Amino acid sequence: MGSDGRDGNAPAASPLNPDAEFPALTDNERAALHRIGEQWTATVPGRAGRDAPMPVDPALGLAPDTRPSRLARLAPIRLFRAAPDHPGRDELVTTTPAPAPDSAAGRALVRLRRLVLGPPLASTALVRERMRKLVALPVLSSDLLSSVAYGPEAMLTVLALAGTAALGLSLPLAAALIGLMIVVGVSYRQTIPAYAHGAGSYLVASDNLGHRAGLTAGVGLMTDYILTVSVSVAAGVHTVTSAVPALAPFTVPLGLLFIGVLVAGNLRGIRAAGNLFAAPTYIFVLAIGALVAFGLADAAGRGFTPVPPPPVAAAEGLGLLLVLRAFSSGATSMTGIEAISNAVPIFRPVEWRNARTTLTWMIFMLVGLFAGLIVLFHLNGLVPRADETLLSQLARTTFPTGPWYLLVQAATALILMFAANTAFNDLPRLLFFVARDGYAPRRFLHMDDRLAFGNGILLLAGTSALIFVAFRGHTESLIPLYAVGVFLAFTLSQVGMVVHWRRHRGRHWTRKLALNAAGAVACALVLVTAAVTKFTEGAWVVVVAIPLLVLGALRIRAHYDAVRAALTPRPPGPGSSPDGDTAADRTESTDRAAATDRAAGPEAEEVPRQVRHLVVVPVLRLDLAALRALAYAASLGQPCLAVHISPDDGEADRFRAEWQAWGDHLRLEVVVSPYRAVIATLVGYLEALRALRPDVALTVVVPEIVVRRRWHRLLHGGTPRRLRRALRGRPGLVITSVPIHVTR
């Protein structure tokens, strides 16, 4: 346990780095950067240059080899220390994630957060554990094995619709499902060595079938993770209310409480606690194993004569459609089978071999538990009931007295909770990869101060809680939504492997291709069955959502591509060399400029000498805020113009008199706006200035009153905010806010 998995030479093994948020430049971009930089050489004004004296030491007076100085007594400076291993470099390191908030309430909130989530973790704390097989097995199989808590019941619930007689079909259907489990398991056994650095469906499908198929698989898996949380929590709550029926009215709040605990735990970053996670799975396997063993012993005592089930009225006829529906409901027992293939890198070397062995064990356990439970349900004549799970009924039948019943229920609830927890690990990680490829918002790259992907965790919690509440925590209603996404991902992953073998060949490739093809066909059949037979029962939601989400992901990528294209440094054109005419021609000719209609101003200039300024200060009233904005604007030493908007001539004259009283130090332009629009008039005026001279960078210096309380903002027109909103859509305008704080 605990060997450090960081390895600079194997980026694929530790891809979850916080600096994915700060992508490096490509070589082309660097080259363009260099050429732009060459133009700067002659043009940086002396006072702005690298070696110009600074009015304040950027290193905050902190040298790496000195004790904290007298200066460091100043609280804000104490938040930084010099990087000891970079002498001579301008580098500081923060000592705390954020300065303490000013208000007492804010500080209390920070303390509460620390209490619940723990102290912040530095990026260097990102240690990747390797697990041995006996630990990896339970950690990775809780999702899969917990499925037997609801899968068989889901199948029998559908069969029971056709009356008691149909329940007998459970045995052949279970046999078919076991066959499916083995086929899919064997398929994944082949995927693992082929993608030893992680064989998730998104990766395998993207790699072999293109990014659209990869995204489809990824989105399918995401719906799977979301529903895993909803279904596992619903089944877990049902397990609890089966044992304690008095809690049944609190199904929804209980489920939300479960989800809340999972969110807190995952924001805390509980991934490291591997050993702790091993226990519930083993307890569950032992408990269900014991249940099956005792149940079979009882049945043997009766000579394996099935107890006749209580009569159930048939609500539907027993047709092929119903049987297929039952089959696809039962197939939810297989959700989570992909977990090991996603997590190959966490195994100890040789990773793929250990992972593959663990997968084999896991499939054996799944088949054993699933088969045992189905047979016992049949032998004991149990039928699904709304108020108690089948597993609970079986446990009550087998252990009528003693603590054993409660142990089975507790173990079941616990493993369901851990299964939901698996999704809280997997979905944010999957979102990270999707976001790194540009198909999801970039914020999913951000690791919060506990090194957890907080945004992904909150997204998952919000969506699954919404679905849980919408279905009032009823497991059987959620099942129809469940199978589509997961079998879509399985199918695409297996098809991807088929393509992989055709491309790469290698030893026994035809046999491997045939096995993966068999898996793909089996999964595709389940997918189609689930989508068709449960379409009206809820599967349509997923069938509609998946293409929409894929479309959305493609549009996100298109936008990021456009932004990247717009922001990529381009080598400068021939007309703008440092001694070229653009920089030299600084006459007042408006004609020439009027003819220039390309985007200009600060948005077209990458070199300082090219930027030509006019600072515009809108002044509505000559108060202190305006005076300070004027002083700031004038002190920049660039041409400066004050603009006053007036509703009528009387007010304009009054303002002009005040301006004269002040001393008429700056150029003033009064615009009378007889329609009383202030913002629109200012914007129009600035647009007109820009139309005259598109090459001038207009800096709008806006005095901004900052109030202490939120409701005070309602009392101010919000002119700076509205002006900023109106101006941000217009190219070539720079907006400067000069704040003045009102502390009362």
Next chain:
Amino acid sequence: MGSDGRDGNAPAASPLNPDAEFPALTDNERAALHRIGEQWTATVPGRAGRDAPMPVDPALGLAPDTRPSRLARLAPIRLFRAAPDHPGRDELVTTTPAPAPDSAAGRALVRLRRLVLGPPLASTALVRERMRKLVALPVLSSDLLSSVAYGPEAMLTVLALAGTAALGLSLPLAAALIGLMIVVGVSYRQTIPAYAHGAGSYLVASDNLGHRAGLTAGVGLMTDYILTVSVSVAAGVHTVTSAVPALAPFTVPLGLLFIGVLVAGNLRGIRAAGNLFAAPTYIFVLAIGALVAFGLADAAGRGFTPVPPPPVAAAEGLGLLLVLRAFSSGATSMTGIEAISNAVPIFRPVEWRNARTTLTWMIFMLVGLFAGLIVLFHLNGLVPRADETLLSQLARTTFPTGPWYLLVQAATALILMFAANTAFNDLPRLLFFVARDGYAPRRFLHMDDRLAFGNGILLLAGTSALIFVAFRGHTESLIPLYAVGVFLAFTLSQVGMVVHWRRHRGRHWTRKLALNAAGAVACALVLVTAAVTKFTEGAWVVVVAIPLLVLGALRIRAHYDAVRAALTPRPPGPGSSPDGDTAADRTESTDRAAATDRAAGPEAEEVPRQVRHLVVVPVLRLDLAALRALAYAASLGQPCLAVHISPDDGEADRFRAEWQAWGDHLRLEVVVSPYRAVIATLVGYLEALRALRPDVALTVVVPEIVVRRRWHRLLHGGTPRRLRRALRGRPGLVITSVPIHVTR
């Protein structure tokens, strides 16, 4: 009609000016301004000064005496013209309220708005009509006279709770109410000559009893106006559904439709249409007059023998409380009696005399209609019913066939609608006065492009629609809320007049005082009765809301006072004269500055030479947005520092290499933030710089990516927005946004 009421020497007569939004400086403020201005004389940098050459002509090349030039072909410049009557001054006038939006949807919206609301009106279109009495009477009395459509019914509804026998009490109660009407009417007759420029309750109470009493009266009137809309619309819809019962299920949508029409009409500014407004009131008076005449004729034919009312089961005992409740419900017939006193200035001279005469006529009409209806309800044995108004029942009884019934109903519905419209005139005007005194948000001073107080209109529409929907448009449920606010305002206004007479005396002052005192006592009795007897039925809402609103108004004023104190120009202190040490001492001494702990930077400097700059550019990635921000920052010619925040050393090294590749033109400081916080680290670093040198103005130049579509914003971290929000609370930081537009 239509004589221009603008008069520079009589500000009280035309107080609703758009330039109330731009208050003038006081003499003290002007003097301080002058002294601050003196300090600027030596300190404005040459390039920024008034006579420095501008890179673009602030007058947009538009001379007052030239035809639109070639330049004016540029669309943005066409929005302006030079002011012809101010040659040589820098003054432009807008020719349109706002430039046309860029998008087709935006332009369609503007066209729709123009279609519904009409073209924009210039401030000079603000013509105040004077009305002759025969026009003023109907315009100002629709609110009062329409009250007889629901007041008598409200009284009888309460009486009917005690069974059929109690209905006989309606006649003595009506007599008492008529006495009250006369007393209050005579009281207001005395108010009008005393406050000839407008005798609204807010003004009279503020003037005589202090601003708290004035605010209480004002808030009382505001609740009255809001409920006038709710009640009048409810009664109007009930009138319609009485005539056309099939419309009854659509009560709420119909009411909202009415309110919507009123909003559109008032945003259009329909005040000018005086003659049009006269018709419905006269039609209503004639229709109800005819109804009363025919009804009395019928009754005379029966020898004035009352028809026995149908038996009504008594729900409550007939006690004093019930009688008082009935009385205060009936008193809602008097709402609107204050309208003329508010509107004295719109009469032709001699204003107060014409207004007083009109008031007398109005009271006569009210008493006549009220008395006639009560008597006829009694004689015809009518009892209130949920599905049909009493007035409708009476009209059906009197005019069983023919169009007369429909005429009465239509006239009633129309006048109720016009009564609601009165509130749409009065509340925004009252809010304007309250806001001018600083007790309401300043945005209620703003006249929109149709010279209407759009914000007040929307506030009234929103609140009254909310109340209407909450009570499902049921008139009788709204009545209990109604009387409290209006009688509170009446009482305070009359008490104010009592104080007025005691202070100013004059001819017959004791008799006048006695009359107003009688009015005050009568109104106070109704107020207490209404508040107590209907407290549990809904009056508590108003009883609770009024003090809260008054408190809110006082806190708003306190905030505006604080802002004004903070923004008032103060004469500069002795230490900051232009040749003093602050401006001269420009050494690099950090020690001296560290000792300075007063607020400094741009927020303490009113003179340009005092402002000392450091421009800080946060750079997360060296892309085009960052390069342009750097170029902009460097081109200002002030000391310039780039800051990079990095999550770990690896990324820091990578960035530094990219910075070197670019050419290392500016000073770079790298801050490693091992907890991955970007915003908090930047804020902390800027705080630390400020702690070292509080006298330096830190300008943070933030590159800002502006995207075209709203949903694209979700895809960007919003760093500029979050940074701005984090920084705006900190003093002394100037924030500059350099936008880069992504057009795809």
